[in-house]
Amino acid sequence: MTSVLVVGASGILAPAASALVKRGAEVTGISRRGHSPAGVNGLHVDAHDLPALDLALGAARWTAAIVYEPAVTALSLPRIAAAVDGRVVLVRTSAAADPAHGIEPRLAPDVLLLGWVDDGVSTRWHSPQEVSDAALEVLADGRPRILGTVRPWERRP
Numbered sequence: 001m002t003s004v005l006v007v008g009a010s011g012i013l014a015p016a017a018s019a020l021v022k023r024g025a026e027v028t029g030i031s032r033r034g035h036s037p038a039g040v041n042g043l044h045v046d047a048h049d050l051p052a053l054d055l056a057l058g059a060a061r062w063t064a065a066i067v068y069e070p071a072v073t074a075l076s077l078p079r080i081a082a083a084v085d086g087r088v089v090l091v092r093t094s095a096a097a098d099p100a101h102g103i104e105p106r107l108a109p110d111v112l113l114l115g116w117v118d119d120g121v122s123t124r125w126h127s128p129q130e131v132s133d134a135a136l137e138v139l140a141d142g143r144p145r146i147l148g149t150v151r152p153w154e155r156r157p
Contacts, residue, residue: 008068
């Protein structure tokens, strides 16, 4: 059986956690909110707190993970990745594509970069369902993706 760790399971990645449960995966969700979608084993811990995260993860192992980048730190992400035997999908916000960084966004495998929806008249952020669907696609094939658009930056919602 596939076991998947989802960081952000009670927020933007809740639809992904629920979809994985429906597909028969054993899903563990890390959440600061104290609740998880139905069928998700909840680990209620702040992934920014490395000692607390380390205690919560213990010696557990997962076959894959989906991680919402704002929910982790530069220290906690490697700890999460060390508990996963397969793919770790990193869901990054549009801030990673900010032109102030001086370069066009480069995507590594297993990365989903969140942009925005731009219909030419208005812009909006993607819904949790749209983000989750794209994250599950990256989980399936490892190909990096930009969800929506990240240019022109001035059109960012």
